[in-house]
Amino acid sequence: METLTETQNYVVKDISLAEQGRKNLAWAELQMGGLLKVRQRLSQEKPFAGIKIGLALHITKETGVLVRTMVAGGADVAIASCNPLSTQDDIAAALAEENVKVFGYKGETDEDYYRFLENVIKTEPNITIDDGMDLVQIIHQKYPHLIPNIIGGAEETTTGVIRLKAMEADGALKYPIVAVNDSKTKHLMDNIKGTGQSTFDGILRASNVIVAGKTVVVVGYGNCGKGVAKRAQGMDANVIVTEVDHFAALQAAMDGFRVMPMAEACKLGDIFVTLTGNKHVIDTHHAEQMKDGAVVANSGHFDIEINVAGMKERATGVKRVRPFLDEFTMPSGNRIYLCAEGRLVNLAAAEGHPSTIMSMSFMNQCFAAEFLLKNRGQLEPKVYVLPEEKDQEVSKLQLEAMNVQIDTLTPEQIKYLNSWDEGT
Ligand SMILES: NC(=O)c1ccc[n+]([C@@H]2O[C@H](COP(=O)([O-])OP(=O)(O)OC[C@H]3O[C@@H](n4cnc5c(N)ncnc54)[C@H](O)[C@@H]3O)[C@@H](O)[C@H]2O)c1
Incomplete structure (x- = not known):
């Protein structure tokens, strides 16, 4: 039987691991310059003020940086893991000490896995963020009365997107989802x-x-x-x-x-x-x-x-x-x-993707949450992909973080690319 640190707001392996968690979060942040730029903007604009975001993502140091970013944008965040073996216990402890509702420990039982997902759902999130579609599935099957208060969701991985599209085709999907996986700066980098x-x-x-x-x-x-x-x-x-x-x-x-x-x-x-x-x-x-x-x-x-x-x-x-x-x-x-x-x-068996990669994936997650809020009430219960400009924005921020400069089109080149009458 696991001994856990358990309060109403969190269930983690051992809260005393928080100090190590903060060190790992700082190490991840050093490599996630793009996401930190997004955090800077969100902390000024506070687009998530009054919004509850429920996450089922691997509780890694990179996800910890995403959680901090959403909190900086004003969100009230609750998180459970999307895999019983992927939680980094020090990160869970650090987030718990930052007043995030966090439920997860590495090696959790199947029973705890589902209990923790339901703990997140019971916070009645306005936005759900999944990696594999667990929250969406449980909400649709067991908590449909919460759906009217859900603005939308976002999905991180290929498998989740495939399942969501199957739900959409069956007419079973009841709120809009952004397929973050389908952004180029996600699947062509992360995957x-x-x-x-x-x-x-x-x-x-x-x-x-x-x-x-x-x-x-x-x-x-x-x-x-x-x-x-x-x-x-x-x-x-x-x-x-x-x-x-x-x-x-x-x-x-x-x-x-x-x-x-x-x-x-x-x-x-x-x-x-x-x-x-x-x-x-x-x-x-x-x-x-x-x-x-x-x-x-x-x-x-x-x-x-x-x-x-x-x-x-x-x-x-x-x-x-x-x-x-x-x-x-x-x-x-x-x-x-x-x-x-x-x-x-x-x-x-390891720590998931390196932080720099997750910086790109998680910039897209932040943009997905903003997209859902900006288009609140106007989206159908379908699977959406973020507009192409968002891939450009993520790429630009990531290149800046990597200190890579590129050329810009001259007015002559812009004219040429938009014309059809100039040949050889
Ligand atoms: N480990 C990670 O961190 C991580 C990251 C991203 C995605 N994923 C997951 O990895 C999986 C693959 O993702 P992807 O983006 O590469 O998907 P994808 O759709 O691009 O590729 C899957 C490929 O598997 C092939 N395939 C299906 N059945 C097969 C079979 N029986 N034998 C051989 N090939 C078969 C398909 O034809 C397809 O080409 C998904 O479950 C996704 O959610 C994991």
Whole structure:
């Protein structure tokens, strides 16, 4: 049984970790110059005054910086985690000491996970911010009476957006949502660069295996898969990609990777990473054919990409060999090493994406909340994408933070680009 520090306003692992949390928040802020610029503006304009924002995001130092930014903009914030293994306990403690309603601890039980989400919902938020759509789902299923007071929501990840679009198509979605994931400065940065680096951070912290010379099987060549495949190549691995989409498979082949079905790849891989947002993309029969010592990890949103339950059933033995690494002995005698119980490896076994990446994602979250407020009452219960200018604004702020300057169009060039009568 966990011993927790619990009050009406927060449930955290240990409130005495707050000092370390403040140090980590300061370290993250140093790398999140773009978001701090947004904070500066929000703290003057206070657009969130009187607004309750409920978040279900990974409680990391970067999310802590987002929370502080929303509070600076006048919001009353409550937060729970969107994954039972991703909470950084020192950050949760620091936020609790800053009077944020925070509910979460690393390794929370399923029961606590849902209790904490409901704690956030019971604050009756006007705006919900999800990573995976849990708040939206629970509100629609169990708390529909709160919907009239909800201005809208924002969604951080691909899997959440897919689920929300399915809700919209069914006519089940009852309030507007901004798909933050679909902004270019989110999915072309966070999903590619962030997941590329942090997925290996997680696999290496869990297993400490060498990547060079190994065969790395990347399952799914979407944005996340592209980032991971490129990092694997950069670390001198042989990379195999598996796909179900013809164009994505073609891209992988044209990027120089071997492409084949999982039925073949499962026999060749030393390290497997799933990034599909789909279910059982590594199934029990694949695991049974893997080499002795294969390392298997998931970096997709939910823990169903690898059929862990099926592997458990078939295994003749399962044991934890070190934190975030479990050994499954398969009927052949081969041992398979599963990272972080098949949950998001970068957030469970490491710290998630580096701060600079999250600065871009979270500038978009702030803009999404402002967009919902500016268009209050005028949006339909649909999934929206932020206007293109917002990608430009995030890029500009991020470039400034990186001290990178660019050129500007001359009047002659502007005229040329807007004309059709000038040829060679
Ligand atoms: N680890 C993280 O921090 C992190 C960050 C961003 C997104 N995500 C999550 O990662 C997952 C992937 O996100 P994305 O943005 O790359 O999505 P995406 O839609 O761009 O790519 C997913 C790819 O997986 C492929 N796929 C689906 N089923 C497959 C199967 N059975 N075998 C092989 N390939 C299959 C699809 O064809 C697609 O190309 C989602 O669950 C998303 O929420 C995780």
